[in-house]
Amino acid sequence: MYICPVCKKKLKKLDNVFHCQNGHSFDIARKGYVNLLTTKKRDPSKSGDKAEMVKARTAFLDKDYYRPLAEKTASLLKELLDGKKNAAVIDSGCGEGYYTCIYAHSVPEALFFGVDISKSAISHCMTRVHIRGLKNCEFCVASSFELPFKNEMADVVVSTFAPVSNDEYARVLKTGGRMIVVSPSPKHLFELKSAVYDKPYDNAPNNYALSKFELERSEIFEYTRTLETTQEITDLFTMTPYFFKTSVQGLEKLKRLDSREVTCGFDIRIYKRIF
Ligand SMILES: C[S@@+](CC[C@H](N)C(=O)[O-])C[C@H]1O[C@@H](n2cnc3c(N)ncnc32)[C@H](O)[C@@H]1O
Numbered sequence: 001m002y003i004c005p006v007c008k009k010k011l012k013k014l015d016n017v018f019h020c021q022n023g024h025s026f027d028i029a030r031k032g033y034v035n036l037l038t039t040k041k042r043d044p045s046k047s048g049d050k051a052e053m054v055k056a057r058t059a060f061l062d063k064d065y066y067r068p069l070a071e072k073t074a075s076l077l078k079e080l081l082d083g084k085k086n087a088a089v090i091d092s093g094c095g096e097g098y099y100t101c102i103y104a105h106s107v108p109e110a111l112f113f114g115v116d117i118s119k120s121a122i123s124h125c126m127t128r129v130h131i132r133g134l135k136n137c138e139f140c141v142a143s144s145f146e147l148p149f150k151n152e153m154a155d156v157v158v159s160t161f162a163p164v165s166n167d168e169y170a171r172v173l174k175t176g177g178r179m180i181v182v183s184p185s186p187k188h189l190f191e192l193k194s195a196v197y198d199k200p201y202d203n204a205p206n207n208y209a210l211s212k213f214e215l216e217r218s219e220i221f222e223y224t225r226t227l228e229t230t231q232e233i234t235d236l237f238t239m240t241p242y243f244f245k246t247s248v249q250g251l252e253k254l255k256r257l258d259s260r261e262v263t264c265g266f267d268i269r270i271y272k273r274i275f
């Protein structure tokens with residue numbers, strides 16, 4: 001399914017190596033993923049989420065506070081794929097694999113390809129695959145802006161809290177293929193922002209410049225959960241972009257909270273490829 005990131009020819013798997021006809025080769029790591037990020041512009045060790053961020057994300061996600069979102073997206077995938085055998089789904093910017101593995105488990109007739117620029121994140125995806133014994137998902141290290149797939153190979157691309165590429169997602173999607181984009185809703189984690197900021201604002205909706213897609217459906221999906229410990233509160237806040245914008249005093253306020261009910265809010269959009 002992969003193409004060579006150097007010459008764009010098909011990659012074939014032979015033992016533990018992917019080869020193209022022009023002699024480029026990519027070893028499959030012991031855990032079972034392949035690193036296809038060869039672009040000289042980026043040093044993979046410096047790209048995407050670092051090991052400690054992946055660890056914090058895993059610790060939080062494993063508490064299943066976001067499981068309703070994973071199940072909601074899985075049910076949208078089921079609906080869009082409508083029982084089609086071997087449909088291909090790309091989870092672009094898949095992170096450490098929490099969502100991809102829930103999708104693969106829920107839609108066993110489809111094939112899932114998780115892509116992330118962070119090697120630590122992709123390595124953890126394989127841990128999840130082995131624990132769950134999943135046979136219908138593969139993972140590679142690559143950029144969402146240079147996906148290692150041939151044109152029109154995918155039925156659906158999913159992007160959850162991750163980059164969105166108008167051109168690249170349109171290229172890999174089949175005609176009429178769908179893209180599911182999940183981003184924070186205006187009220188996502190508002191209660192944590194209220195604890196930290198004097199004047200908390202709603203999150204502004206994301207405005208993607210998507211000339212190759214039309215919006216087919218959108219939904220604000222919200223529910224509340226109680227974070228039980230200071231550790232859970234700080235783990236979650238550390239995962240968000242607000243963390244980097246918060247003063248030391250703000251973070252101190254956060255550390256004084258011992259439990260808090262929060263809104264988990266997601267803006268879920270389904271786009272159709274139109275070019
Ligand atoms: C906020 S995390 C979301 C991860 C996952 N979708 C989730 O919700 O748990 C964003 C992810 O995008 C990845 N990322 C950032 N830039 C990327 C790029 N250019 N190509 C692929 N992945 C990228 C990061 O490494 C990180 O894993």
Ligand SMILES: [Zn+2]
Pocket residue numbers: 004005006007008009020021022023024
């Ligand atoms: Zn090649």
